[in-house]
Amino acid sequence: MTFQVHVRVMPRTGLLDPQGQAVEHALASLGFDGAGSVRIGRAIELAIEADSPADAERRVREMCDRLLANPVTEDYTLDVGTATREAA
Amino acid sequence: MTFQVHVRVMPRTGLLDPQGQAVEHALASLGFDGAGSVRIGRAIELAIEADSPADAERRVREMCDRLLANPVTEDYTLDVGTATREAA
Numbered sequence: 001m002t003f004q005v006h007v008r009v010m011p012r013t014g015l016l017d018p019q020g021q022a023v024e025h026a027l028a029s030l031g032f033d034g035a036g037s038v039r040i041g042r043a044i045e046l047a048i049e050a051d052s053p054a055d056a057e058r059r060v061r062e063m064c065d066r067l068l069a070n071p072v073t074e075d076y077t078l079d080v081g082t083a084t085r086e087a088a
Numbered sequence: 089m090t091f092q093v094h095v096r097v098m099p100r101t102g103l104l105d106p107q108g109q110a111v112e113h114a115l116a117s118l119g120f121d122g123a124g125s126v127r128i129g130r131a132i133e134l135a136i137e138a139d140s141p142a143d144a145e146r147r148v149r150e151m152c153d154r155l156l157a158n159p160v161t162e163d164y165t166l167d168v169g170t171a172t173r174e175a176a
Contacts (some may be wrong), residue, residue, distance in 0.1 A: 008131045036136030043096045043131040049122030062121055
């Protein structure tokens, strides 16, 4: 089965996020009041062949640990969708 | 009230995503089979003062339209969380 997986990779809490700070300042400059704690990370979507949602999650976690996220500075969260189609 | 909002900004479907393609090739090089349709976008988290979830969503959509997303090449989705604390 093919699962659609959404990954969110964010700078770890407590670490400086210069990109988020720049956006926060830009929002204020544009007149948007009341926005704060802006943090910018990466959103990754991918389709993965797996036997079950748990198998899909396990495989994508391994991808995150090895390639998609920096284990020193970033945290990630996964959202495994329902199977979209049978494997060919 | 303060709402925590998650925004996902992705390259529009059908547009080329070189970063996603690079990651897809890198995953294959690392031996991860069965991953495809990799697309990379931005994950943005922010806290916003608003009167209601609908108000928070309206304000963040305006931020997306004016700053956070490129209306020509990107689509965004919002996820407004529950209110986390009262305004000071």
